Amino acid sequence: EDKVVQSPLSLVVHEGDTVTLNCSYEVTNFRSLLWYKQEKKAPTFLFMLTSSGIEKKSGRLSSILDKKELFSILNITATQTGDSAIYLCAVVSNTGNQFYFGTGTSLTVIP
Amino acid sequence: DTAVSQTPKYLVTQMGNDKSIKCEQNLGHDTMYWYKQDSKKFLKIMFSYNNKELIINETVPNRFSPKSPDKAHLNLHINSLELGDSAVYFCASSRGIDNSPLHFGNGTRLTVT
Numbered sequence: 001e002d003k004v005v006q007s008p009l010s011l012v013v014h015e016g017d018t019v020t021l022n023c024s025y026e027v028t029n030f031r032s033l034l035w036y037k038q039e040k041k042a043p044t045f046l047f048m049l050t051s052s053g054i055e056k057k058s059g060r061l062s063s064i065l066d067k068k069e070l071f072s073i074l075n076i077t078a079t080q081t082g083d084s085a086i087y088l089c090a091v092v093s094n095t096g097n098q099f100y101f102g103t104g105t106s107l108t109v110i111p
Numbered sequence: 112d113t114a115v116s117q118t119p120k121y122l123v124t125q126m127g128n129d130k131s132i133k134c135e136q137n138l139g140h141d142t143m144y145w146y147k148q149d150s151k152k153f154l155k156i157m158f159s160y161n162n163k164e165l166i167i168n169e170t171v172p173n174r175f176s177p178k179s180p181d182k183a184h185l186n187l188h189i190n191s192l193e194l195g196d197s198a199v200y201f202c203a204s205s206r207g208i209d210n211s212p213l214h215f216g217n218g219t220r221l222t223v224t
Contacts, residue, residue: 042201
């Protein structure tokens, strides 16, 4: 059965800390892996990763994929209270263009 | 300009009622989805349509019936609502043919009392 597992489930850090969120997957016919940030409403797209070892970076956020070990990490450096959200990992299968979501990591950044 | 819009935002209804949620996207995407997000924030795929054709139909009670009148619209009708149907329902769309991300609507929070 296809599945996506994220860890930790929740995390509380202080402003300025660096955090690493994990996503491991077992999905047949893998196409890509995506990270989303969900605050109060809709998840918003952060990164898409298709190739191993190539880091994607946007400001203080960065992500990398390991297709051999079947996982990805999302790093956030110098965290701010605005980073508080649920971070969702999704893996896309070529079969039916299906997006499988993990359970999410709830990040809380306290001042 | 709202890319993926769904209505209503909130829906409170009693058990046994029938309700519909509407979704429209103006991105020109070919594929549309319905996801259910439970209280633990897990997003589970319910249905997927590509060019008005059903391509994914996960294990969902047949009280849930999607309808796609055209590729820009995907509505969700729910019959005989149950307490366990309470959740946030997200509509989403994607280009469907390449590595394009999902774009989500803002969700419909359904509460069944």
